[in-house]
Structures are given as structure tokens and as C-alpha cells.
Amino acid sequence: MNENLRCADEARTASVVELAQELIRRPSRGGIDPYGPVLGVLEEWLDARELPHRRLRDAAGAPVGLLVEVPGGRPGPWWTLDACLDTAPYGDETAWTFPPACGDVADGRLRGRGAADSKLAAAMFCHIAADLAPRAHELAGGLAVLLDVDEHTGGFGGARAYLADPHAARPAGVMIGYPGIDEVVVGGRGLWRATITVHAPSGHSGSRSTTVGAVTRGAHLVRLLDAADLPGGDDGSGFPLPPKLTVTAFHGGQGFSATPDRVDIHVDIRTTPGFDAHAAETLVREAVTALDTALPAPLPTAVTPVAAWPPFRLAEDAQPAAALLGAAAKAGLTVRAKTAGPSNIGNLLAGEGIPATAGFGVPYEGLHGIDERAHLAELPQVYAVYQRAVLELLGR
Structure with a gap:
């Protein structure tokens, strides 16, 4: 039985990495590249698994995000996993030691722009939704996965369109998949x-x-x-x-x-x-x-x-921070709650009265700089933490 579980975990990790690689290979620099190709990769993946999803658009009709929805079988609050699909620019491409859109794996690291921020998290969150869908009838409330393609512009158009969508359930809280294994960001200036x-x-x-x-x-x-x-x-x-x-x-x-x-x-x-x-x-x-x-x-x-x-700071015993910190502790990780100096999408959500965490993921290098890489050894642990947190929030 343990061998079967280990093989299943390895297969799932490989699938997450494979999807993230395909996303990295579709350049989606904020305000520079068209977003259709990167959205199309996920739409094809979600279609194959019959996961409900739809594009989010701004007032002009331009795509600003993708929303995946997994409704539970019992009444309850909805919770959201959020990751951006657009990225920072490449900067000086001649300074990179590998092509910015290569999406390959070397020395246990996923390489390319968006590997850390945040295409690996997007792939992981879509897999969590796919894992939960077959037993959604057991869950209370529902899980939404928000994939924003207007984050690095500072517009946060995907989040704004999500919150304005009359057909979307308003989330009780949001967990944002920024990278970093040692901290859960619970606040920001x-x-x-x-x-x-x-x-x-x-x-x-x-x-x-x-x-x-x-x-x-x-x-x-x-x-x-x-x-x-x-x-x-x-x-x-x-x-x-x-x-x-x-x-x-x-x-x-x-x-x-x-x-x-x-x-x-x-x-x-x-x-x-x-x-x-x-x-x-x-x-x-x-x-x-x-x-x-x-x-x-x-x-x-x-x-x-x-x-x-506005600034925001979520108490460590308030949801969804409590679920995420608790799940990390149960996984044997020492993770501290942090209030960040830079602002993030959690500030936008705080202005709407929605509590958010804004960061827990794999270790990384080169975020917004050259040679962006995400460590893969910790991916199974990070996946398990988010999945455990989601299950707790959905009443399991």
C-alpha cells in the first residue's frame, strides 16, 4: 500500500512539473505577450479532466484570467487558490545562462521565467482541483482556482474580474501561491x-x-x-x-x-x-x-x-492562515508567519474584506531577475500542505 501511494505521489509530482513546463514555454510577460497561448495550455488540460472553468475578461473584453470552480455537495463557504500566469519581463536576455522560456529541469530545478512566480503554483493548484473533483460531493462549500494574467502589470485584472463576476461565489478567503518554503505571508504594508x-x-x-x-x-x-x-x-x-x-x-x-x-x-x-x-x-x-x-x-x-x-495583517489563528500554518506543521515543516514590506494582491483582497495569505511554496532563485528557477525536491511537501489546508477548509 505504501509503495502504491509513493508511486502515485511521484506520478502526480511529475504531472505538475510537466504542466508547469508547458506553461513556461508559452511566454506571458505582463503587458508584452498575448495571453491566449498560456491560457490555452490550461484550458486543454482542464477540458481533458472535465473540470469546470471559464475565462475572465475586463470591461473591454480582453482576457485577464481563468477561473476553475469545484462546487461541493454540502452548503458552506468557498475558498480560493490563486496563482498568476503572467510574468515579469526577461530583462537582459544575454545575462541568462539558459533561455528564459526553456522550461527544462536541471539539477533538480525547474528553469525559466515564471518557474517560481508562479506557473509551478498554477500547475499545482489545478492538480489539487482535479484531485478533489471526484469527491466534491463530500465537501462543504467549494474550491475556486483563480489564474490571473494581469498581475505583474499591477492591474490585478483577473482578481478584479473574479470579484465582480455575479456568477462566482464570493470567497471566504484566498491562498496565493507565491514561492518560499519558510514563510506564510499573512500581511503586507x-x-x-x-x-x-x-x-x-x-x-x-x-x-x-x-x-x-x-x-x-x-x-x-x-x-x-x-x-x-x-x-x-x-x-x-x-x-x-x-x-x-x-x-x-x-x-x-x-x-x-x-x-x-x-x-x-x-x-x-x-x-x-x-x-x-x-x-x-x-x-x-x-x-x-x-x-x-x-x-x-x-x-x-x-x-x-x-x-x-490598505495595509493588512491576518491573525495566525484566523482562516485561511490557520489552516495553511497548521498543515505545514503537520508536514514537519517549520514555517513562520510574516508581514511583508512590499504590497501584494492580498492588499487588494483586504480592501474587499477578504482575508488572504500571500506566499508559501517551493524555494526559488532569480525571481524577477535572471536565471529564474524553482526547486522541485520540496514540491511534494508543498503540494501536500496546500491539499491538507484545502480539505480542512472544505470540512474534511
């Missing part, structure tokens, strides 16, 4: 982002005018933002990370002989419960007021907010 437009009169760089140009005014604003006083350490909310402000872009001017009349600055502020989006916007607008007072210009400096997500 939020964000507030804005474009700041700094104005000034244009002119010739060689003129006698002493007018302060937009580049100089913009540089002064950057200094004000860099010197801004943000709270540090514990803000009284129990959140383990402080807020952070970063100027991420500065655009303006061309050539040498003209002083530009406009500079656009991008500001990214990572927020916490004690320093939220309102506090972030207030800080930026106070810096802008200080700029316009110290260095007046014909037009006031404009602040255009472009995105805001």
Missing part, C-alpha cells in the same frame, strides 16, 4: 502612489533670466520628500513594519539648451494602520505647499493620486 507635476516658465538655458526652472523646483521637492518625518517602529497598532516613502521616477526636459516648463515625479509611500493613505497624501500635499511657498511658479504644483491599497 499598503501603498499610496501619486504623480506630482511641477511647473515653471520655460526658457533658454543661456538667457540672463534668473527664473527657477522646473527641474530645480522638482529637485527641491524631492529633497523635501526625502526629509519628511515618517513614524518609525511601533505605531501603536501592533503592525511590525514602519511606513516608507520613495521617489521612484523623475521625468522632464530634453537636450541642453532649454529649461523645461514641467517635471513629473512619481512617489510611492508604503502605508501602515498608523500611517494610512490619508496621512500619506497629507504629507505629500504639505511638501508641495512648502515648495510653492519657497519657490513660487505661475501654476501650482499638482498632485494626482494613482493608487491606494
